[in-house]
Amino acid sequence: MDKVTGLASENGVVIFNKNSCCLCYAVNILFQVLRAGMEKVNTMLGCNALVPAVFISGRLVGLTDEIMSLHLSGSLIPMLKPY
Template sequence: MEKVTRLASEKGVVIFSKSTCCLCYTVSILFRDLGVQPEVHEIDQDPEGLEMERYLARLGCTGPVPAVFIGGNLVGSTNEVMSLHLGGALLPLLAPYQDHADHALS
């Protein structure tokens, strides 16, 4: 779906979310704690949200939200993001998009 592809590429870190999803909120807070201001698209408030959700699932995002894109590339959902973070691979992906160098690394 062209809309998802376009939105996913507009900023460095993009999260497709639902306003009632606690895991979406948690992933968003994690990025903020790491010095990144993600662009969050609440698909449950978008007229094309159901179609966007189906497209994200077809891309392989389990859940299908949160669907996290970094640099226009699908990273995945909560499990993939947390695995990257715990393995030390998330910060290098986020480095180009961090607000400042003295962010919290926890």
């Protein structure tokens, strides 16, 4: 967990994902469309981590549902403005 929090605090936007996950793909495309500078990290930790997990400014913002809800409410773009 220290690696996760360290990486999340060192980068503005971090997305933990799996290559085979369609929801991860959708969230990555959303962030590309919004032109957010991000660090994508494939989870190869040997566990069934919930993904995509999105961190912004070192804080866990949420999984797919939370990210899409923030975007639809207009709250995601202001969070990404610095990045």
